[in-house]
Amino acid sequence: MPAGPVAYAPVVAPPDYTLDSGDRLRVVVFGQEGLTNAYLVDAAGCIDVPLIGQVLARGATTEELAYRIAAKLRNGFIRETAETAVAIAGGFTPRAFRRNLTVDRPVAGRIVRMSVPPSFPIRPGDTVNVQERWF
8 A cells, every 4th residue: 555645547548648727637546535526627727626725737747636636635635634525425515614613533442523624533333414504
């Protein structure tokens, strides 16, 4: 198993092909199914990846783009936080309350319920709940 996040883009284009606006590509991030997706290179030449934001794709080969994505992920964008758990589960819904999440954590044989910010570190056994807002 690789150490840390790894991104790759299966090569289906000639090795000297460079990406540009309108290109559609599939990015696979090992161990982060919530980030594995098909992405469209926008008019600015970027793809928008959850948690790490915009990544410049224009002018890059698929291998170069994979390196850029992996570098951003390695630089601390993937953390074992509640926010990562939400992203892996499909992200926030439009009515989600995003400021605080509820985490149920087993402590000394009991479940402790906490209201935490999205950056809160989670542990194995934690259950993360996102509340809905009324408006």
